[in-house]
Amino acid sequence: MRRSHLFAVAFSTAILASSHLSAHVTLDTREAPTDTYLKAVFNVPHGCEGSPTTRIRIRIPDGISSVKVQPKQGWDVSTVKTKLATPAKGGHGEAITETVSEVVWSGGRLLDEHIDEFLMQIRLPNAAPGTVLYFPVVQDCEKGTNRWIELPEAGKSLKQPAPALRLIAKP
């Protein structure tokens, strides 16, 4: 009986935890090792108060040296590039002088009652484990805008938090 009790609690916790994610725009992966490539999956669970999503803009945090976006049927992909103040070293030793600072999917139409994923491959920085990277997302809809750009603040529950990724030590 005790075992099933535990099972029930674990099960309900899992459901509650996963269900909590479903209300926000989130990253599939919550933790990833430093200095590795990651296929980052952004989940869009709904529109803006019923209105269909027409554009997704994701701000790439500093330190990510490579961004490759997966094309998406029905959506146009574009990126905004920023020149680096000090050139970084790429995965094959080449010098990197500019990075992608923003990825934009536009021209599509995602109904409020549907869900979808937006994918890109990124190279995570070689930063201290425990560092949290934030990927603020602006979701433009036919009517209105959701800004998933809030960063954690002591004693405040966030209405529209920015998707976050925690760096862990390389295995």
Place this chain on the structure above:
Amino acid sequence: MRVFLVLILAICSLGWDGEARAHAVLLETVPSDRSVVAQSPPAIVLRFNETVQPILVQIRGDGGMMIPADLSMVDQELRVAPRGPLAAGGYILSYRVTSADSHPVAGSFLFAVGAAPAAWAAPATSAATSSGWVIAAGISRAIFLAATLIVIGASIFWLVMGGQVPMRPIVFGMAGIAMAAAIVAIYLQGGLLLDAANVRPWESELWRIGYASTRGTASLMAFGGLVVVAGALFWGSRARRPVVGIGIVIVIASFALSGHAATASPRWIAIPTLLFHVAVVAFWLGSLMPLLSVLRQPRALRLAAFKRFSEIAFFVVPQLVVAGAILATLQIQRPDALFASSYGMILALKIVLVGALFVLAACNRWILMPEMTEDSPGYADRFRRTILAELGLGFAILCVTAFLSQTVPPRSVAEHESFAAAASRDTGHTSLTVAGDRKALLMVAPARPGRNTMRVRIFGADEQPIDPLELAIELSNPSAGIEPLRRALASVGDGYFEHVGPEMSVAGRWIVRIEVLVTDFEKASFENELTVK
């Protein structure tokens, strides 16, 4: 045991169901926020996207009086029925409900029964400053400028001529007009600042706010200087000349206290240039009236007076042009802005009129002056006509200048200073909150229950004001049970954002949360507290 497990799973799935659709959302309210209904509604309806449980819902009337009401839930509608009909006036409804996911959803909105309460007057954006006050203040300013400059200029001319030219009674009349206009300016400035269609013209608040503004101080100083000048000229003995000089200096110095010309940066250039500009213009326009009367004086005095005026004018007028150009550059920054703003257009008009005045002045100097020395027949009439034309043109330029100082780069620095003065008095509220490397300045006046003006300015890491994409405030009063009431602030220029409204209707401790959208991807928030009493 199995029953227990099923029960837990059932509860979880219920929870999941609620969670998946996110938190409850308030879809609409009847009456809606800031709307006016003709008669007391049987119930106020809050329609949510799902069934909710009320936790605390209350209606408060004018002055925060609690209105007893019954709550009922019909489908997804929360109905709040007052126990008796609501009297005419403004109300605030605050709600805190919980949805299926047990996440509280809270907020407030305003509505009114009968007519919109006085405290609800539309937010005063810079463009909407009621034109009545602007026109009245502009006309009063033009009269003040004309009368003051004529008095000061005539006195300077009198000093320059060693007290030999007669002082015409009209100068004393002008002094009286200038003093009256200086006092009226204090009242009109109060009207401009409170900008209130709904402030009654006889309210003493107008005088108080006007007095606290820099224009109020400047007006009082000019008034004092004019009293000294006119008094010394009227009653003075031989020793009166230094006293007249002191009075002139006081009046001219008063121009440094107020107005965007004096507060343009860098001020160490702006203020000396402005004072020089005022002094030269005063000398020019103010000399015209004594010169008119000198035309009837004996030839020796007449020639001496005109020669003296001509010499000084020939020397200072080019400098006047330079000073004017410097002052215009400080305001406009770039030549193309001259035609891009209404301020620039008025300034361009002023430049054209000044050009015409120069043509007249040149005509006086190079055509009529030689005629006077040669005593050509009829020169006096021609001279009188051109001097009168110069005076008329001068007055037109002053009118344009007066409106220039009202239209101004939207909401001038001086106006912000006087609002800051109002907000920092014992009844107002001013605070600076820090979040990260940014700061938020919040000013509230008068911080009394009812209509309040809230103004916010955000500073970046470099201590300079930043221009955010959006700025909103959330007002709540936890002790009175008033949940956050969100209001977007409108930019009023110079980095200031403003909201005017009756939201803080209840005395007590209010929490003002400032939410700033700095860039598309960056938000900042600041939390302030203030006491409304």
